[in-house]
Every structure is written in C-alpha cells, then in structure tokens.
Amino acid sequence: MAKRKTKLQLLQQTGPSEKPRQSAQSVREDFLNYLRGECHLADNTVSAYGRDLTRFIEWLGERRLDAIRVGDLTDFMACLLDSKLAPASVSRAVVAVRTFFKYLQLEGIVTENPAELLAAQKLWQRVPGVLTRRQVDAFLDAPRKIDTFWQRDKAMLEVLYATGCRASEVCTLRLQDLSLDQKYLKCTGKGGKQRMVPIGCKAIEAIKFYCETLRDELAVKRDHQHNELFLSRNGRPLDRIQLWRLVKFYARRAGIESDISPHSLRHSFATHLLAGGADLRQVQEMLGHASIQTTQIYTHVEHSRLKKVHQQFHPRA
Template structure:
C-alpha cells in the first residue's frame, strides 16, 4: 500500500506559496537579514535557516502568524517527522522556528510566542561514529600517487584529522593563515570567530609537498590569484561538497563505513585526544565550541580509557 503524502510534502510539490502569503515571505527574509547583520551568524547557518523558513512558510500557506497556536506548531513538527527528516534537521527546524518567533515578538508582529513551548530533541543520543586509530591510518594513506591530485588530497585529509576543523573551515583556510614553522594555522569558525589550532609534523609535511608540487599549477588555472590553500582542478577554492565527496571516495576505497563524513574526522580527532588524556577544556578550545557542554555532547571517551582511569585511581579497583 502506497504511503499517503503529508500536507508538508503536498505543499512542497505544489510550488511556491500563493501571492496572498507574500507578507510572510517578506517577514522571513527580514528575519534572515536580522540574523546576518545583527546576530552575525555564519553564511552556512543563514543558508540552513533560510531553507527551514521556506519550509515553514510553505506549511503555513495563507495562514496568519498571529493565529498560530502551540497545537499548530506541534502538528508542523509532527509532519517533519512524517516527512522522514533526519533528527538533526528536525532539531534545527525547531530552533529556527523558536528564534523566528522571538524576532516577531521583538518587532511587535506577534503578541505571544507559542514557539517557547516547543522542546528540542535530545541530540546527545545521536553521537556520530568514531574511526579507530588503525582506520585513521588506512584512511589518511588512501590517496595514491596514481591519483591526479593526490598531493592535495593527502594534505586535505591530514589537516581534517590533525586540526579537528569543520569542512567549511578547512575549505576557507588561506595560505597566509598558516605558520608551518610555528606549527599552527588560523581558521574561521561559526559566526566569523577566529581561532588558532596546532598542527602536527605529518600534516605539515603533506601541506609543504602539496604547495611545492601541485598548488601553483592549480592556481594558474584561476583568472584571479586564489588565497585559499586547497584548490579545485579549475584553480578555485575547494568547496564543502567537493571535500565531502572526496572523503566518501577515499573511505570507500579502503573499505571504511560509507557513512563517514568530514564531521566523523572532527569527532575522531576529539575522541582520540580525550582517550589519550587531553583536558576537556583544551579540546573545547581546539574545536571552537563556545560552551563546554557542547564538547561533552560531541565527544565520548573510549571505554578502555575509563577502565584504566578507574583501575589507577579508585581505592577498591
């Protein structure tokens, strides 16, 4: 028996909202401008909120923002579940709607805020997978000299694991952001916040080889001298989607779980540091987390490490 489409799916297939809902579209666009100019959120976050608000406006249709109740919003969240969105996407949609209604209150567009009563999902239940150190070694050595851009790919994978940077942060690293002699580089995280992260000798060697043997050739293909470190075959900055595809390609080559992503390497970076005895707050600083609670959610210590600590320090171990 065919699955009955939800109201949300039917509205999405029907195309853009009718003209009578143009006012809601305008308010949503003004909300995104507010996030960009006043809250200084990162471009990727703005883009994600933009998708969430288009989805919400489509669901609302010709309805009025002033007449939305907590029951209506609960139905909206329910339809997100029925549409089989990932838990992370649903949680972000909830945050977007809650933030949107706070903005509406500030602007005097609505008097009450039913979105305050929406509860976000417990994201700590969805911890991404971690590669073992053996898998990391296999993965980092997966590019072969027969690959056209193997020097770049080795350097890129090394930097991902060596720094724990997000995919967008790795793509935006500029040549002038590096100080290889001092063993650190500067990256720009969420909200335009910059931080300095240390980098190891193997990653430095890979970057040096890439810059000496390949980057100059790629840069010559661009009409304008590129500032970014990692370049595509056209000489432009490598983007997140290209990086994501390369990670998937090399994981498949060495038989690692196909669900691996650049985020998995970031998580492995943090987990391996903690398993080796690193201080949680130092890991927080390297990851660029504003809150220590985020780091606690994001990382988990291997059971073997916990057992060793218990055996070493508990009086009745």
C-alpha cells in the same frame, strides 16, 4: 472645549494608524537578513533556518502570523514528524520557529510569542562514529602517486585529522592563515569566529610538499588567483562537496566500510586527544565549540582510558 472633545472622540474612534501587513515570505527574507547582518550567524546556519521557515510558511498557508497560537505550532511539529524528518531536523525547526517569533515580536508584527511555550522532543545523543588509529593511518596513506592531485589530497586529509577543523573551515583556509614555523593555523568557524589551532609535523610536511610541487600549477589555471590553500583542478577553491567526495573515495581505498565523512575525522581527532589525556576545555577550544556540553559527547566514546583507570586503582579489578 466642545471642539477639543470632538477631536478626542475622533482619535478614540479611529485608533492609532496600523502598519501595512507584510507577507510571510517578505518577513522571512527580512528575518534571514537580520540573522546574517545583526546576529552574524554562519551562512550554513542561515540556510538551514531558511529551509525550516519555508516549510513553516507552506504549512501556514493563508493564516496570519499574529493569529498563530501554541496549539498551531504543535500541529506544525506533528506534521514534520509525520513527514519522517530526523529528530535532529525537527529540533532545529523548533529553534528556527522560536527565533523567528522572537524577531516578529521585536519588530512589532506580533504582540505575543506562542513559540516560547513550544517544547522540542528530547534527542538521544548519538555517539559519533570514530576511526581507530590503525584506520586513520591507512586512510591518511590512501592517496598515491597514481592519483592526479595526490599531493593536495594527502595534505588535505592530514589537515582534517591534525586540526579537527570542520570541512568548511578547511576549504576556506588561506595561505596567510598558515603559521607553519610556529606550528599553528588560523581558521574561521561558525559565525565568522576565528581561532588558532595547533598543527603537527606530518601535516606541515604534507602542506609544504603540496605548495612546492602542485599548488602554483593549479593557481595559474585562472586569471584571478585565489588565496585559498586547497584548489580544485580549475584553480578555484575546493568546495565542501568535492572534499566530501574525496574523503569517501580514499576511505573505500583504505578498506574502511563504516559510513565515513569529513566530520568523522573531527570526531576521531577529539576522541584520540581525550584518550591520550587531553583536558576537555582544551579540546573544546581547539574544536571551536561554544559550549562545553557539545564537547562532552566525546567523553562517552573513548572508554579505554576509563578501563585503564579502573584496572589500575580498583582493588578488585
């Protein structure tokens, strides 16, 4: 009995064995791998979270993760605001830190989650920039035969506006994703989610013309041929930076002075559909939005329909 008592006392004195403490940087890498492998987040989202956590770890310094309290996290957010980060970037950093601490709690690295009490500042919803229909026509007609790859550029711009796809989705479109006879294409969005998107006749004509006249010529410039639809001058898939530059170039040529980007065509696509009477849920599905709230921002952009309804039905319009 005495011997047993001594062992019990020994256990009480020593306590359970502790895990070796990991550095914040190594935990960061494990967390990003968790986001990729188990949460299946898009690469761009993982990269953004990685940048936010790099700032957090630099601010953390020698402090231990399990010693952080909500007051410390509030100080970190204040530092971000002092560094003149945009409100959207600060709010994303809040989400990144919250998700990071949930992971730490899941792994047993921390016992309490102070980030649960962390409040993000409320963002003003920014109304997205939208092109008028006349501007869209001028923009889509901007590629000319004097341009080296005008067939590709014309098809690319038509696809951006016809489908409302994101720049990354257009860059990763493959030949096998096209169902032009059925007037559909399959695109891969955030988190690897796939959806079928309708495509109009003008975009289909532009794609067919590009494939018949130029794409094979670009494809043979490399030993290993890529299946992506839009190729660069060296036969590699067109990337988002190249696409962004082309959109800027053709916007200037079309005389569009507002700050336009590939996302402007996505905004215009959604706004013009809603103005034409499309159902909000259908637009949500075409855009690949997970939440209807994300799509609802476009209802604040196009007021012409509301004016028409008001004039038609209000007795004193």
